[in-house]
Amino acid sequence: MLLDGSCFRLAEAGPFRVGRKALAVNLSDIAAMAAKPVAAFAAVGLPRRGGRDIAEELFRGLRSMADQFDTAIAGGDTNSWDGPLVISVTLVGEPMGRGPVRRRGAQPGDWLFVTGPLGGSIHGKHLDFTPRVNEALQLHAVVNLHAMIDISDGLATDLAKLCAESRCGAAVRAEAVPISDDARKMDDNLSPLEHALRDGEDFELLFAVSPEDGRRLLADGALCQIGECVADGLWLERAGTREPLAPQGYEHKLE
């Protein structure tokens, strides 16, 4: 569910990119299980003023993602109200050959990879990212994915989730974390590495494989080995030292 003013600002992003993102975040969740997307259901709460134009652009955005990933828009629900734009998409997927990949299944000694550079997605990638559906299906076909998650709340936070489900720990090598150009453009008191570790909504995949499978994947220049699974704890290694890696990232706050 994407909410105007919280997950995006309609006036800045425009309805096409919001519709695109509403399906893309779901495609990213399906990718994280190495499944194939099948059919999407979209419900919208449209502001009364300009609602028809917004609806048409939203649908064009949904359609662009659906076409790109061969997914049906199979149903949904249309409402108008006095509030801001809300869109909620549910996506049905189909497990592939080896079955769905889960967050649990990583083991100490496994190698950890990410599918692309991280951090600073607020500069635009959070709206315009390409969900890693095809990459996940290709990986699933050639290696045994022990555990996988998409990075929506930040590398450190999502790694902590994967480790908690797998009942193991992880050590990340600072110099191995791929830092995006957008992370380097951030102008605040956090370093580019901290942005790569903490920022949400990169929607790259984080996964664990055996060292044998990991060695086979190193030939693929798009994949970055960022560390290994260990018995317990979350650690950041740099310059020969190891410090705790706090699972800081995006959290929804309630009062």
Place this chain on the structure above:
Amino acid sequence: MLLDGSCFRLAEAGPFRVGRKALAVNLSDIAAMAAKPVAAFAAVGLPRRGGRDIAEELFRGLRSMADQFDTAIAGGDTNSWDGPLVISVTLVGEPMGRGPVRRRGAQPGDWLFVTGPLGGSIHGKHLDFTPRVNEALQLHAVVNLHAMIDISDGLATDLAKLCAESRCGAAVRAEAVPISDDARKMDDNLSPLEHALRDGEDFELLFAVSPEDGRRLLADGALCQIGECVADGLWLERAGTREPLAPQGYEHKLE
């Protein structure tokens, strides 16, 4: 998708009944196809203030419906924002023996039935109705349902939809329309019959069967034969005369 201030008022209904209704309206849609509910996915946008308590009561309401109809709550998405409560549920169902029943398939000569009294649901039934899942499955097992729809926007409006999809017309006998006690309690310039024809959110089923099947169903006291399908037009018959039946009911309005 149910939106506070538009589909319900949280302060009046309370979060339990909202959660219950959010699943019940989906169960009614599955019932309208004579399918069996399987798994529900619920996304919420929670107001920051009191969001945790609201979430717990919402879930209790969802749970009560899910348990009653043997449905899993299989996933979803939780958000907080500065806006009013929003909840969107997607329900996956499984077609039964003769396959899904659609809105198309009614033929001139078919008898039209509804599963219960209509009108005035604003007095409470719009929140507390029981979706006709079990009734639909029983009907589907014993007769050949030509076409079916749940009455969410009003009998006249939903009958018009069923007829449009079936490319036929219908004649409704005024004295045969079951009028609820709540419709008689409405205190405005519309008659109880007009409320039964126009009011939305009764969530009874409207369906068409052959006269042979119809005669077998007349023994069931809960079912009301309200008229027949004809070649074209929508008609209301009373005291030996026939007048056009306008498809007046609830419509979402956009500017």
